Amino acid sequence: MEFIKRFEDRAPVYAKIYREPVVDRFTLVGGGREDVKFETGKYFSNVYELYMYAAMLGLKKDYRLPLEDLETQKFIEIRAWRPAELVRFVLMAVIAKSDLDLNTLEDLEDNQVEGKITALKDLLEEYANGGFDLIYTKVKDEPYFFESEYCFVELLEG
Amino acid sequence: MILKSITLTNFQCYFGEVKFEFKEGLNLVIGDNGAGKSKLYDGFYWVLYDRVFDSMTREFQPTGHKDIRGNLVSDKAKSQCEPGGSVKTEVEIVVFNPQKGDEYTLTRSYTITKTESGTWREPSESVQSAFFKEKYLNSRPVSQADIESLRRRILPDDVKPYMWFQGEQVDSLIDFKKNDTLTRAINVLSDISEFDFYEELSRKAYETAEKEFQRESRRVSSNANRNDELVSKIERLRSEIERLEIERILAANDLTKAREKKDDLLGKLEDAQRIKELSTKSTDLKVRLKETDERQNKMKAAINKSLFTRNWILKGAVFLVDAYAAKYDEYTRIRMRKESEQEAQKQAMDEILKSFRLPVDVPEPIFIQQMLEKERCLVCDREAPNGTEAYQKIQELLDRSKAHKQKRKPEPVTKNDFSNELKSLYQNGLQLQGTINQADHEIKNTLGEILELEAKYKEIKAELDANEQELMDVVNASQITSVESSLNVVAEFQSHHNAIIKYEKDLQRIEIRMEEKSGEVKNTEEELRSLATGKVPKYMEEKVQVLADFRDIAKSTRARVFNRLIEQLESEANKHFFNMTAENKSVRGRIKLEKQPNDNYMPKNLDRDGRPLSSINDSNIILIKLAVIMAIISAKRSSPAAELYPLISDAPTSKFGDNYAIGFCRAASEVYSQSIVISKDFYNKPDLQNRLFEEVGDKLGSVYVIEPSLSEEEQRGHRDELEIHITKLR
Numbered sequence: 001m002e003f004i005k006r007f008e009d010r011a012p013v014y015a016k017i018y019r020e021p022v023v024d025r026f027t028l029v030g031g032g033r034e035d036v037k038f039e040t041g042k043y044f045s046n047v048y049e050l051y052m053y054a055a056m057l058g059l060k061k062d063y064r065l066p067l068e069d070l071e072t073q074k075f076i077e078i079r080a081w082r083p084a085e086l087v088r089f090v091l092m093a094v095i096a097k098s099d100l101d102l103n104t105l106e107d108l109e110d111n112q113v114e115g116k117i118t119a120l121k122d123l124l125e126e127y128a129n130g131g132f133d134l135i136y137t138k139v140k141d142e143p144y145f146f147e148s149e150y151c152f153v154e155l156l157e158g
Numbered sequence: 159m160i161l162k163s164i165t166l167t168n169f170q171c172y173f174g175e176v177k178f179e180f181k182e183g184l185n186l187v188i189g190d191n192g193a194g195k196s197k198l199y200d201g202f203y204w205v206l207y208d209r210v211f212d213s214m215t216r217e218f219q220p221t222g223h224k225d226i227r228g229n230l231v232s233d234k235a236k237s238q239c240e241p242g243g244s245v246k247t248e249v250e251i252v253v254f255n256p257q258k259g260d261e262y263t264l265t266r267s268y269t270i271t272k273t274e275s276g277t278w279r280e281p282s283e284s285v286q287s288a289f290f291k292e293k294y295l296n297s298r299p300v301s302q303a304d305i306e307s308l309r310r311r312i313l314p315d316d317v318k319p320y321m322w323f324q325g326e327q328v329d330s331l332i333d334f335k336k337n338d339t340l341t342r343a344i345n346v347l348s349d350i351s352e353f354d355f356y357e358e359l360s361r362k363a364y365e366t367a368e369k370e371f372q373r374e375s376r377r378v379s380s381n382a383n384r385n386d387e388l389v390s391k392i393e394r395l396r397s398e399i400e401r402l403e404i405e406r407i408l409a410a411n412d413l414t415k416a417r418e419k420k421d422d423l424l425g426k427l428e429d430a431q432r433i434k435e436l437s438t439k440s441t442d443l444k445v446r447l448k449e450t451d452e453r454q455n456k457m458k459a460a461i462n463k464s465l466f467t468r469n470w471i472l473k474g475a476v477f478l479v480d481a482y483a484a485k486y487d488e489y490t491r492i493r494m495r496k497e498s499e500q501e502a503q504k505q506a507m508d509e510i511l512k513s514f515r516l517p518v519d520v521p522e523p524i525f526i527q528q529m530l531e532k533e534r535c536l537v538c539d540r541e542a543p544n545g546t547e548a549y550q551k552i553q554e555l556l557d558r559s560k561a562h563k564q565k566r567k568p569e570p571v572t573k574n575d576f577s578n579e580l581k582s583l584y585q586n587g588l589q590l591q592g593t594i595n596q597a598d599h600e601i602k603n604t605l606g607e608i609l610e611l612e613a614k615y616k617e618i619k620a621e622l623d624a625n626e627q628e629l630m631d632v633v634n635a636s637q638i639t640s641v642e643s644s645l646n647v648v649a650e651f652q653s654h655h656n657a658i659i660k661y662e663k664d665l666q667r668i669e670i671r672m673e674e675k676s677g678e679v680k681n682t683e684e685e686l687r688s689l690a691t692g693k694v695p696k697y698m699e700e701k702v703q704v705l706a707d708f709r710d711i712a713k714s715t716r717a718r719v720f721n722r723l724i725e726q727l728e729s730e731a732n733k734h735f736f737n738m739t740a741e742n743k744s745v746r747g748r749i750k751l752e753k754q755p756n757d758n759y760m761p762k763n764l765d766r767d768g769r770p771l772s773s774i775n776d777s778n779i780i781l782i783k784l785a786v787i788m789a790i791i792s793a794k795r796s797s798p799a800a801e802l803y804p805l806i807s808d809a810p811t812s813k814f815g816d817n818y819a820i821g822f823c824r825a826a827s828e829v830y831s832q833s834i835v836i837s838k839d840f841y842n843k844p845d846l847q848n849r850l851f852e853e854v855g856d857k858l859g860s861v862y863v864i865e866p867s868l869s870e871e872e873q874r875g876h877r878d879e880l881e882i883h884i885t886k887l888r
Contacts, residue, residue, distance in 0.1 A: 003576040004583070043462040056471050059478060083466060089475075089590055092583040096481035102489035102580060103496075106572035113574060149458035152465060153601055156473045 001110055003117070007091055008079040010121045013072035014051060018132040021139055023073075026050055026146075043152055048081040052090055053152065054131030055124055059093045060156070064126035065133055094124045159312055160832050161202075161804045162252040162261070168235040169204075169247045170197040171866065173881035180804075180834055181859035182256075184827035187836045188847075188863045192870035194882040195836045199324060199808035202834075204230075205249040205266045206309055208284055211324070221268060222282035230268050236278070237878035244271040253312050259293030262300075262308060313803055320787050325780075325809035340751060340759045343790045344723050353716035360712040364705040371694065371702045378692030388686045395679045399672055406668045413661035414754035420654040421762070423647055429636035430647035436629040443622040450618060454611040461604065472590060473597040479587040486584045496571040507561065519559050526556045665755070724751050724759055731761070731782075731789035734829065738781055738821030749782055761786055784810060784822060792829045805833035820850050827857040851888070861888035 014023070027050050028042040044050040058064055081087045095102075098120055105116055138145055138155065145151055163179045166172040171194045178187065178198070189195045200210040209218040212225050219226050228236075231247045239245045248267040254260070268284040288305045291297035300308055313321060320343070344350060372389055379385035423430075465471040521529075521537065529536050529552050533543045542548035728751040735749050751759045761782055791805075805826060811819040819839035826833040840847050841863070851858055863885045866873065873880055 001574055003574075003579045045463075049466060053465065053471055056475060060475055085586055085590060086466065086469065086471065088583055088586045089472060089478075092482045092587045093475065093478040095583070096478050096485055102485065102576070103492040103572075106493075106574045106576055108573065110574075149461055150605065152462055153470060153473070156471070 001113060003105075003113070004088070004091065005079075006114065007117050007120060008087070009077060010117070011074050011077040012051065012121055012125050012128065013067070013074045014054075014125070014132060015067055015070040015129055016073045017070065018136055019073055022132055022135050023047055023050060025139075026152075047075050048078075051075070051128055052081065052086060054135065055090055055128040056093070056131070057134055057155065058127030058130030059090075059097060061130070061134065062097075063130035063134065064123070065129045066126050067129055090124065091120070094120050094127065097127070098123050159803055160254045160256055161806075161834065162254045163250075164198070164201055164205075164252075165248075165250045166198070166201050167248040167250075168232040168245060169201055169249050170194070170210075170230060170232065171880050171882055172197065172201075173232045173234040176882060176884055178862055178884065179860055180832065182832050183857040183859040184823055184854050185832070185834045185859035186823070186840065186850075186861045187834065188838070188840045188861070188887075189836070189865065190838060190841045192873060193841075193864045193866050195838065195864065196324070196808055197882075198864070199806065199836055201249045202251065202322070202806055204284075205251050205264055205286075206313065208266065208286070221284045227280040227282070228270055228278050231270055232881070233877040234879060234881055236270075236272075239272045241272050241274045241276055244269050261291040261297070262312070263289040263291070263297070264305075264308070264312070317803055320790050321803050322806045323787075323810070324807070325811065340724070340727070340761070340786070343786075344720065344727065350716070350720055350723065353712070353719055356712040357709075357716050360705065360709040364702070364709045367698075367701045367705045371698050374694045374698055375686060375690055378694060379686075379689040380691040381689050385686065385689055388682050388689070392679055392682050392686070395675050395682065399675045399679070402668050402672045402675065406665065406672065409661050409664045409668060410755040413658060413665060414758065416654050416657040416661055417754070418760065420651060420658060423651040423654065426636060426647050427651050429632055430651075432632050433629060433636070434648065436625055436632065440622060440625050440629060443618055443625060447615065447618045447622060450611055450615045454608060454615060457604065457608050457611065461608075464600070464604070468597070468600060469590060469593045470597045470601060472594045473601070474594075476591055476594050479591050479594075482584060482587055486580060489580060490577075493571065493577060500569065500571050516555070521555075523556055523559045526552060526559075530556070724753075727751060727786070727789045730792050731785045734788040734792070734825045735781060735785035737825040737828070738785065738818060740821060749785060780811075781818065785825075788825060788829045805830040805835075807833070808836045809838065810835065811837065811839055820846070820853060823850055824853050827854045832859070847887070858888060860886065862886055 026042055027044045027047050044053065078087060100116055100120065105113060108116065135155070145154075148154070160182055161180050163177055165175060165177040167175045187195065187198060196211065203218065204210050204221075207218070209220050210226055210230065211217075212219040212223065215225070221227065221230065231245050235245045235247075246267055246269040248265060250263060250265040253262045253264065255262075264286070265288070266284050266286045269281070271279040273279060286302075286305060288300035288308055289297040290300050290308070376382060376385045376389070525536065529542070530544075530549070533541065533549060535542050535548060535552060540548065542552055728749060731749045731751070747763045747765050750762045750764045752762050753759055763778065763782055807826075811822045819837065823835055823837075826835060840850065847861075851861075865883050865885070867881045867883060868876055868879060
């Protein structure tokens with residue numbers, strides 16, 4: 001069984017409440033030219049870029065929010081995310097933050113391993129959800145913050 | 159003639175009866191925009207010429223014109239008219255001849271009728287009437303036939319353009335582009351045409367006498383045929399000289415035009431070159447600005463991309479690598495322990511295997527299997543029945559072989575082995591840790607570069623703005639209408655310069671040829687004379703000589719008189735120009751009426767050293783023109799124009815500053831026995847009014863202020879309430 005592959009087969013979700021104010025606003029869905037992105041204030045080429053950003057934000061700030069009963073939006077499987085080394089970094093960070101015992105994991109039956117991988121995906125979603133919450137709060141509280149080209153770099157500060 | 163008064167009744171914006179009385183000297187009618195100044199000028203014009211100025215066509219149109227008709231009548235008067243009733247508009251002027259004491263009253267009226275349905279019947283013609291009153295006698299009507307001559311006495315047609323004009327007409331009145339402007343004016347205001355008559359007369363007389371002389375010469379000639387040949391040669395040569403003269407005039411005209419154009423451009427050339435420089439600099443700055451902007455935008459756009467391409471997204475995430483490393487460390491230690499335990503078990507097994515005598519797989523397992531089946535040891539050839547110790551020993555050999563095979567494939571320590579994947583995550587983290595540490599530095603550098611570019615952008619922008627401003631200032635101050643046209647000025651200047659050289663050469667060539675032909679004529683005439691055997695009567699020769707002198711004198715006298723007039727005109731124009739500009743330091747130079755190659759004269763503005771001034775603004779041009787207009791009237795003292803006719807001018811100084819307005823009025827008061835100046839310049843400016851009153855002194859006539867009952871804005875929707883109030887200040 002390939003652990004990473006099984007993880008990357010999963011398609012994480014995000015809370016639908018962020019779709020319009022965060023995802024649609026900052027993402028040029030389906031990619032696009034850099035100058036177009038810049039001119040339209042869409043700082044991310046794909047939803048997965050924003051998602052990884054949100055996850056890293058949550059992970060860095062150690063802020064995660066369970067999705068609980070929130071209506072969610074699925075998007076592309078992790079295996080399609082790029083660049084690969086950053087995707088691996090995110091997985092590494094989620095594992096680091098999880099209570100998963102790696103030694104125990106190796107002794108589990110396949111179905112149990114799948115359960116653990118799902119738990120990791122859930123944890124990723126919680127951190128991403130935390131990140132989305134931080135972005136959305138900023139959008140509401142300081143709408144002009146995102147007019148600066150450096151906004152998403154600045155948001156990583158502190 | 160002095161204009162004593164004008165009375166406007168329901169005329170355009172003048173509701174009811176409004177009367178202005180004037181005196182000799184300077185009369186002023188002051189009013190703001192929309193106060194009825196131009197309508198007052200219209201009143202003067204309409205009563206004499208049955209025309210008013212149409213703002214749509216920018217021309218004077220007759221009463222019958224579709225845009226004029228009913229519009230002549232006050233809207234307020236029309237609004238008060240009941241259906242079936244009618245409204246009459248009327249303008250009356252009273253003109254007085256101070257020399258004889260005669261008085262003329264000229265009236266024009268126009269009546270429209272309101273139909274029962276509320277529409278207007280507007281006739282196409284107005285009605286004119288006039289009364290003449292001699293001193294001490296009762297007035298009597300003037301017949302319609304005499305009204306026309308009366309009108310010409312009040313203001314002759316040829317004088318009219320220089321006596322009655324609106325500010326906006328000044329430009330076309332003295333049009334610098336038309337090189338016969340002054341010639342025309344001088345012909346109108348002087349007796350120069352008499353000299354033209356004498357010149358023509360003397361030329362014809364000379365030609366007749368010469369023909370007579372030639373006939374007689376032929377008669378006394380020794381060779382009649384040769385005589386005829388020579389006479390026809392002379393005729394041919396003369397007609398060729400005439401043709402060359404036409405060519406010379408054409409070339410001279412071309413040369414004049416080219417020089418005019420070059421002179422026009424001379425003033426623009428310096429500006430054009432400056433504009434070109436500034437424009438080139440602007441283009442360069444715009445390119446640099448665009449480049450900087452694009453570089454800046456590219457860098458800004460790349461910032462977010464760098465989150466992923468340069469891993470800035472991991473900024474400050476080293477602790478996550480550390481956290482994973484700790485977890486991975488624990489994992490590997492436990493795993494290693496498990497592997498060690500397994501290794502220990504394996505080694506124990508190996509020890510057991512080593513205790514056997516024979517090497518593994520000796521004998522080979524297939525033979526051992528045969529031995530077990532046969533229950534006999536084939537090595538020592540002894541029986542080994544199943545269940546015996548011997549059989550068991552053979553069996554152990556087989557087990558030992560299987561155990562050895564199993565040793566090659568060690569048992570996994572766990573059910574799943576994720577160690578390589580977990581290790582790859584760890585290594586990936588370690589690898590990225592380096593870039594994470596660089597992220598802060600890179601971000602700082604990038605932001606620094608962007609700030610530098612922003613500062614550079616601002617710097618270039620400020621330089622561009624300043625350059626553009628200077629460019630606009632130069633364009634506005636110059637006579638060049640646009641930046642684009644300036645770029646052609648230099649080329650155009652050069653092309654006129656080349657044309658001048660060409661025309662000068664043409665002219666020279668034509669003149670040389672004319673001289674050659676004249677020489678030929680002279681030689682032929684001499685040969686002709688040599689053929690004479692008899693004598694041509696002396697009186698005939700003398701007659702030709704006298705008439706040739708007469709012809710030359712008439713020609714040079716005409717030229718002298720004309721030149722004297724020009725000198726007078728120039729001197730007068732400068733007097734008025736200095737008078738009008740006395741208080742304005744920005745006006746420089748003097749007016750020079752310059753003779754052109756085609757014998758016409760053009761007004762130029764020259765500096766102290768006689769060089770054309772390069773930058774003349776609109777005000778200066780209008781001033782020069784006004785000065786020339788005044789000079790036309792005042793130059794020739796024998797001209798009755800200044801004495802006999804009133805100047806009426808509407809907004810002559812609308813393009814000027816206060817000092818110019820005072821200068822013009824002062825000059826007008828000195829040139830014209832009566833002037834009526836309708837102006838906005840003095841409106842609501844009591845200090846300026848007082849200055850004018852002081853400067854003009856006892857030459858000041860009446861002063862009126864006209865004010866509309868509604869503001870210009872209110873007039874738009876409420877024309878039917880509009881009337882003009884007049885206040886007499888002096």
